[in-house]
Amino acid sequence: MEWETVIGLEVHAQLATQSKIFSGAPTAYGAEPNTQACAIDLALPGVLPVLNAEAVRMAVRFGLAIGAHIAPVSVFARKNYFYPDLPKGYQISQYDLPVVGKGQLSILVDGEEQIVGITRAHLEEDAGKSLHEDFDGYSGIDLNRAGTPLLEIVSEPDMRSAKEAVAYLKKLHALVRYLGICDGNMQEGSFRCDANVSVRPKGQKEFGTRAEIKNLNSFRFVEKAINFEVERQIELLQSGGTVVQETRLYDSVKDETRSMRSKEEANDYRYFPDPDLLPLEIHADFIEQVRGQLPELPDEKRDRFKTQYGLNDYDALVLTATRELADYYEAVTAAAGCDAKLCANWVMGDLSAALNKAGLEIEDSPLEAARLAGLVKLIADDTISGKIAKQVFEVIWESGESADVVIEKQGLRQITDSGAIEAIIDKILADNPEQLTQYRSGKDKLFGFFVGQAMKATQGKANPQQLNDLLKSKLQG
């Protein structure tokens, strides 16, 4: 039987506010345990929440970016359950009236554009952390994270493969960073994903029973976990079993998912509107104000890159994957003042490879856009060849010098004087009479030999095109 996979993702994006969603305590990551938790975060008797307006602004930014309806009135509700790192015994979240309604995101999979629906996005507070080691058999609780603002973004079950799920996730990741509402750091848990996965016989309308997979803290794990889970469900169904609706945890070491709790054990959260907070009213003029402050979004930027720089789909997509990369590319192009495609090749090629190798992000690149532009400029005006440029790149990546200085210092300037090149060719032909005879008697392959000799003699500095042309005419005699 042929099976179809159905995937929906729930993403928790930690909003990049200075203070918590319902208190004035700071949100910075990595502080000593319980040093960033105030009376409100600790849920002392008598304290009350006050909504952080910046978190609302960020949620609205997101809603507008996905073309969603912004609810004029949304409601904070209490989700009641007991857990040691949940100080109030309830989490303040949004339930039946979320701030952001239906929207969508377009993704590119195998060159095809697809639309993934977003059901809703709502504001809520994060819980603290339980620490289960080094406390003489006790557990420790760190409430620094308690009350950190989260935007929970729920997709429609529109994805049909792990690859699509990852494409959606990457697109969403880029979007929240473009919007400046989330730092996107998956290791630190700023951008977390749960995947709802089910399978069904191809052609069947009804969804199969789904499992929710948690603890997916990298794009790679999302892909691997979904693929594992799809295999597991198909095998189970094919051997006559049934899929149980449950929460499963992904174990990245063993590369498998395993059961955490089934639906029967699920809590009754007893949601009800939080009486400590008034309904959140968002006025049309506020929405327009936020709309006016939206940056250029990934899709808009991609389209502009195609028209403005004449890039193809692929290049435009890669270069707009993050705001930082796009900014870098535009800075190179502007400074080089030349061939945008050549700039794209260098940013996507040698620079990306070097960054990858060094484990650096584009914003931490030791080679600034202006210096890379200096190098590209020298290629464009034939001062150096592409091959020499690669050597120069290595040097300026390491040294902090400009390309100009390096080629002068190392005498790498390209030889474009045809007289000089001709002289070199003449000498090579004179030194290799035997090969010349063979070539002229029809052994065309020897052309490469002569090019090699010429490059060797000029230390690679001869303009390749010129060398080719001159060599051809001389060999013909």
Add this chain to the structure above:
Amino acid sequence: MHTKTLAQLSSGLHRREFSSQELTRAFLERITRFNPEINAYVTVTEEQALAQAQLADQRIAAGLSTALTGIPIAQKDIFCTQGVRTSCGSRMLDNFISPYDATVVERYNQAGAVMLGKLNMDEFAMGSSNETSFYGPVKNPWDTGTVPGGSSGGSAAAISAGLTAAATGTDTGGSIRQPAAFCGITGLKPTYGRVSRYGMIAFASSLDQAGPMAKTAEDCALMLQAMAGFDERDSTSVDHPVPDYAASLNESLEGLKIGLPKEFFGEGLDADIARNIDAAIEEYRKLGATVHEISLPHMHLSVPAYYVVAPAECSSNLARFDGVRYGYRCDNPKDLSDLYTRSRGEGFGAEVKRRILIGTYVLSAGYYDAYYLKAQKIRRLISEDFRQAFQQVDVIMGPTAPSVAFRFGEKGENPLAMYLSDIYTIAVNLAGLPGMSIPVGFSGGLPVGMQILGAHFSEGRLLNVAHRYQQETDWHQKMPGAFA
């Protein structure tokens, strides 16, 4: 000095007839002498009070005082007080010393009032008789065999017995007005949102409201003046201007339209109480008021709606008392579940547990619509009843409670009978309206209270209406003989 009103004490302090330190010592001595009999205070902050009194005297000498500077008051033990145990009448918080002050406490401190101590109350403000306190019941100074009412029973009894000049209370379903009636004092529950709830331990967040309790309406006006106002730390507090409450106290009542809801005078009301209310209304007629019968057709639904909404909110509000971060923790918990169940099982009393159970039930999947949502609909109907009534009349009057103070144990075994003692007070909380209780007579030697209700933010008018009555009568001046 304990027989004087807050207003009289204030003018005495400002005329230097006595100092705040002398006044404070006098009250502290009375507390030492009489508190064992009535158990109104759970904590007496003698040292702090004397230090505050000394500062108040300096402030008065420097001419930087307010009407409350140097006045000894006491806080219901539901308000967080920095460095002082804040128990909320519960074993759960018997060891809890608050690291911060409630907004209400902070405002009284700023006004220069002297805090004598913390007052006993029903556990987490859940009760109408003060019998649910972990610290034992408060006794009614008029007859120590009867209850002082609840939940602000400690506040009412302390004022009635002359153990403080005034006190704070909180009112979720009648917890200021009913004990004020039982103890023969004056109490005001302000409009929801008038006084900040920050630092006031929550029972039912959408109903809880802090208010003043004192001998007279004039004293309540002075107390409310310091308490009221917007607080950015409480999202439900309302940014509405605070009028000068004392300035309007003497306004004429000529032409005042009083509404008497027929639902307040029906079955279940003690005949002697009805006679006392009639007499008070007659007094208002003499002051120029006109009296109109009105109807609040959904009144009978207020108790059932309240006992869905209040427990629902309480079940969630009290979830934070889990034995993990502060408060009572059971000995040697086996595991997490044991820690929760025993800490809460041992830390909470029976009435609190009953309400947590009711609240958990009405919010459960499958019951939410039938109970919680329906109760919210009833709330809107009750609010609408009042809105229409206040288009016809200026204030509504009626009994505060269906009976005078009852005896200890009389209703302890029957929660429903206990809940019905708030039958006249609860609707006001559901509608978020202000209401007062003033003493209007006696029945069998026990005080009778009358309620005065008004539209949103009509506290100034209510205080004026109460004050003019108190200018003509002396019920509010009576003190229980044993404590005179």
